[in-house]
Amino acid sequence: xxxxxxxxxxxxxxSTATTAPTQTPSPLPPTELPQPTNTxxxxxxxxxxxxxxxPSEDAKVCTKxxxxxxxxxxxxxxxxxxxxxxxxxVTVVGGPRCADQWTWWKIELGDGTTGWMAEGGxxxxxxxxxxx
Numbered sequence: 001x002x003x004x005x006x007x008x009x010x011x012x013x014x015s016t017a018t019t020a021p022t023q024t025p026s027p028l029p030p031t032e033l034p035q036p037t038n039t040x041x042x043x044x045x046x047x048x049x050x051x052x053x054x055p056s057e058d059a060k061v062c063t064k065x066x067x068x069x070x071x072x073x074x075x076x077x078x079x080x081x082x083x084x085x086x087x088x089x090v091t092v093v094g095g096p097r098c099a100d101q102w103t104w105w106k107i108e109l110g111d112g113t114t115g116w117m118a119e120g121g122x123x124x125x126x127x128x129x130x131x132x
Contacts (some may be wrong), residue, residue, distance in 0.1 A: 047101030049121050052131055053092050059107075061088045062130035070115035074104035081115045089132060090117070105129065 044050050053059055061068050067083040074097035084090070093114065094106030102118040107129075120127035 043096070045096070045098030045101070045103045048098070048103045048119070049126055051096060051103050051119060052127070053096075053103075053105055053119055053129060055092050055094055055105075057092050058132040059090050059092055059105075059129045060132045061086050061090070061128065063125045063128055066125065068117055068128045070107060070109065070113065070117055072115055074106075074116040075099035078116065082109070082113060084109065084117070090129070 061084050063086045065086065067085045069080045070082040070084050071078040072081055074095065076099070088109070090107045090109055092105045093108045095104055095116070096119075097104045097116070100118070102120070104116045104118055106114060107117045108114045117129055119129045
């Protein structure tokens with residue numbers, strides 16, 4: 001025959017002592033996030049294609065066959081200094097300026113001549129100057 005053993009509950013001691021509230025630690029100060037390294041500022045002149053150049057960059061004349069005028073100022077109304085042919089490498093030294101629905105950049109040629117060229121474009125060439 002089996003004997004049944006009944007479980008007998010025992011007294012459990014419960015603490016009623018109160019504890020002093022602890023101070024919640026203050027959050028750490030925010031960490032400064034690193035800034036992106038590409039800080040190129042892109043803007044657009046009214047009626048002109050999106051600017052892709054910036055000062056101190058090299059660029060090249062990227063027309064299909066036509067030369068581009070190097071002018072004495074940033075508009076078609078300024079005199080022509082030189083004709084610059086496709087593939088020519090130039091350095092952007094200033095600008096941009098907006099005129100004639102184009103973006104104009106101050107350019108230095110390999111021979112040291114400086115003047116202004118339009119970034120572009122027209123029906124044949126969407127850009128006259130392209131990043132190199």
